[in-house]
Amino acid sequence: MSLDNRAGRIPEHNPVADDGDELRFCSTCAFGSVCLPQGVDKTALHELHCLVEHAGPFQAGEHIFRTGEHFGAIFAVRGGTVKTCLVDDDGREQVLGFHLPGEMIGLNAIHPAKYPCDAVSLDTVYVCRFSFPALATLATRMPGVQQQLFRLLSQDIGKASLLAGDHSADERLAAFLVGIADRYAARGFSPTAFRLSMARSDIANYLRLAAETVSRVLRRFQDQGLIAVDGRDVTLTDPAALRHLARNIVHD
Amino acid sequence: MSLDNRAGRIPEHNPVADDGDELRFCSTCAFGSVCLPQGVDKTALHELHCLVEHAGPFQAGEHIFRTGEHFGAIFAVRGGTVKTCLVDDDGREQVLGFHLPGEMIGLNAIHPAKYPCDAVSLDTVYVCRFSFPALATLATRMPGVQQQLFRLLSQDIGKASLLAGDHSADERLAAFLVGIADRYAARGFSPTAFRLSMARSDIANYLRLAAETVSRVLRRFQDQGLIAVDGRDVTLTDPAALRHLARNIVHD
DNA sequence: GCGCGCGCTTGACCTGGATCAGGGCACGAA
DNA sequence: TTCGTGCCCTGATCCAGGTCAAGCGCGCGC
Numbered sequence: 001m002s003l004d005n006r007a008g009r010i011p012e013h014n015p016v017a018d019d020g021d022e023l024r025f026c027s028t029c030a031f032g033s034v035c036l037p038q039g040v041d042k043t044a045l046h047e048l049h050c051l052v053e054h055a056g057p058f059q060a061g062e063h064i065f066r067t068g069e070h071f072g073a074i075f076a077v078r079g080g081t082v083k084t085c086l087v088d089d090d091g092r093e094q095v096l097g098f099h100l101p102g103e104m105i106g107l108n109a110i111h112p113a114k115y116p117c118d119a120v121s122l123d124t125v126y127v128c129r130f131s132f133p134a135l136a137t138l139a140t141r142m143p144g145v146q147q148q149l150f151r152l153l154s155q156d157i158g159k160a161s162l163l164a165g166d167h168s169a170d171e172r173l174a175a176f177l178v179g180i181a182d183r184y185a186a187r188g189f190s191p192t193a194f195r196l197s198m199a200r201s202d203i204a205n206y207l208r209l210a211a212e213t214v215s216r217v218l219r220r221f222q223d224q225g226l227i228a229v230d231g232r233d234v235t236l237t238d239p240a241a242l243r244h245l246a247r248n249i250v251h252d
Numbered sequence: 253m254s255l256d257n258r259a260g261r262i263p264e265h266n267p268v269a270d271d272g273d274e275l276r277f278c279s280t281c282a283f284g285s286v287c288l289p290q291g292v293d294k295t296a297l298h299e300l301h302c303l304v305e306h307a308g309p310f311q312a313g314e315h316i317f318r319t320g321e322h323f324g325a326i327f328a329v330r331g332g333t334v335k336t337c338l339v340d341d342d343g344r345e346q347v348l349g350f351h352l353p354g355e356m357i358g359l360n361a362i363h364p365a366k367y368p369c370d371a372v373s374l375d376t377v378y379v380c381r382f383s384f385p386a387l388a389t390l391a392t393r394m395p396g397v398q399q400q401l402f403r404l405l406s407q408d409i410g411k412a413s414l415l416a417g418d419h420s421a422d423e424r425l426a427a428f429l430v431g432i433a434d435r436y437a438a439r440g441f442s443p444t445a446f447r448l449s450m451a452r453s454d455i456a457n458y459l460r461l462a463a464e465t466v467s468r469v470l471r472r473f474q475d476q477g478l479i480a481v482d483g484r485d486v487t488l489t490d491p492a493a494l495r496h497l498a499r500n501i502v503h504d
Numbered sequence: 505g506c507g508c509g510c511g512c513t514t515g516a517c518c519t520g521g522a523t524c525a526g527g528g529c530a531c532g533a534a
Numbered sequence: 535t536t537c538g539t540g541c542c543c544t545g546a547t548c549c550a551g552g553t554c555a556a557g558c559g560c561g562c563g564c
Contacts, residue, residue: 088417088499088500089499089500090500092500094417096413096416107406107409108406108409108410109406110402110403110405110406111402111403111404111406111407111410112410116410136395136398136399136402137395139392139398140391140392140393140395140398141392143388143389143392146388146391146392146398147388149402150362150363150388150401150405151362151363152363153362153402153405153406153409154359154360154361154362154363154405155363156409157359157360157405157408157409157412158360158363158364158368160409160412160413160416161348161412163416164348164412164415164416164460165346165460166460168550168551169550169551199511199512200511200512200513201511201512208416208417208418209551209552210551210552210553211511211512211513212512212513212514212551212552212553213550213551213552214512215512215513215514216513216514216551219513219514231512247340247341248340248341248342248344420520420521421520421521451540451541451542452541452542452543453541453542461521461522462521462522462523463541463542463543464521464522464523464542464543464544465520465521465522467542467543467544468521468543468544471543471544483541483542
């Protein structure tokens with residue numbers, strides 16, 4: 001009942017990625033290298049732009065897609081943060097990942113042809129929707145599109161094994177923080193100061209820790225001078241030390 | 253020093269997947285649906301067969317590929333069992349997965365263009381080698397090949413998050429056993445009696461448990477009548493109970 | 505303003521599984 | 535045969551992090 005509250009798409013002005021931002025956004029998006037002109041076939045590029053639909057805003061708590069829905073498209077986050085998660089047989093939520101602007105969601109739905117998880121917006125979210133059948137067809141004509149898809153898919157396989165290893169709470173949290181920092185940095189945002197748009201309990205769930213442990217470790221990191229925390233705003237004051245803590249948790 | 257012992261490729265008769273088995277093997281392989289004739293373009297099919305190379309036997313402990321090597325191909329396991337693993341900065345091994353006959357390895361190497369892990373044979377292993385550039389080129393002409401690649405990649409993303417959740421030792425081991433059983437079943441082998449070709453310590457490492465815990469849980473499962481263990485040979489005597497234990501750890 | 509609820513923190517305690525230590529067994533080399 | 539050596543099992547102990555309980559602060563609806 002509370003799932004679809006505020007389901008109406010309010011056509012308010014988009015504060016993150018409005019039309020004026022489009023080119024700038026696309027240049028930082030995971031699909032940017034194929035969406036933007038780069039000497040490729042002009043007509044095929046036109047087709048690519050045709051199959052992209054902008055969607056949103058989604059308000060915090062709204063679903064972009066749900067577990068079991070027919071798979072028809074992958075999405076690039078244009079603005080806001082998306083959480084992917086699934087609910088197990090005992091009703092417990094399991095957070096699979098957080099997706100920042102420029103990142104893709106839905107890639108793990110190709111095989112079962114159904115979305116295998118929920119995608120929930122954590123704040124006001126805007127996305128680009130890529131119809132997958134159309135994209136796959138286009139990929140046969142544009143090797144660049146195909147390659148990019150292969151890359152994105154392959155990348156996600158590696159990422160998924162990040163949270164797998166048996167690492168201490170300190171390592172996990174350090175890796176989480178530098179991971180977020182790196183991803184923001186890659187999109188041109190500050191790599192040392194950012195806002196975590198997810199609740200502590202989501203972070204805890206994602207890292208397979210208790211929310212209490214997340215609190216305690218963040219507090220300790222702060223006491224040790226590694227970070228400064230103000231609610232959901234975090235500043236990395238000693239990124240090198242955090243990176244050292246996280247050294248055994250790989251990213252790309 | 254002990255890494256490359258018995259490195260010589262003994263040209264002994266292949267007991268698992270010799271030429272006589274080829275058709276039967278291909279029909280159970282992850283790539284079978286594209287390797288075998290199925291009404292697709294005959295000349296393209298011929299090209300696909302041309303780009304497949306058989307390799308092996310690899311003896312237990314030999315590497316099929318190593319971390320950091322240039323990515324040139326993906327592999328289908330024809331016979332034997334392959335372990336993928338990486339070694340972290342502190343020299344500790346981390347087992348990423350086990351790959352049975354019919355399964356693919358190397359898919360996570362596309363993005364970084366280098367193999368991000370080691371692939372080590374656990375027993376006598378035979379593989380089919382698919383040159384990836386050639387495969388990608390072929391995929392632009394054969395939508396079936398492209399689709400199959402997308403499916404395989406997407407599937408691996410899901411699998412990787414299997415061992416991620418915070419589950420008890422019992423759940424993990426139960427999921428591991430029914431997972432192996434299902435994968436053997438899918439390839440036409442017995443789903444209730446099989447041999448684990450990996451050491452207990454590898455299983456433990458893969459499941460993020462101590463080897464001692466694996467021993468103890470297997471012993472308890474045996475005492476509870478769920479399984480029968482004889483060294484590395486395992487029989488599932490109560491698959492339903494195991495499946496129930498593992499219910500919250502998803503597979504495809 | 506006031507009360508309520510939720511997100512976050514902190515402290516006290518408990519426990520699942522890691523770690524440490526030791527022993528058995530099978531197999532190959534000397 | 536005897537000695538390694540690798541793999542596996544088992545018991546005793548320990549500890550990181552989970553669980554439980556309580557309190558705090560802030561935003562929101564009334």
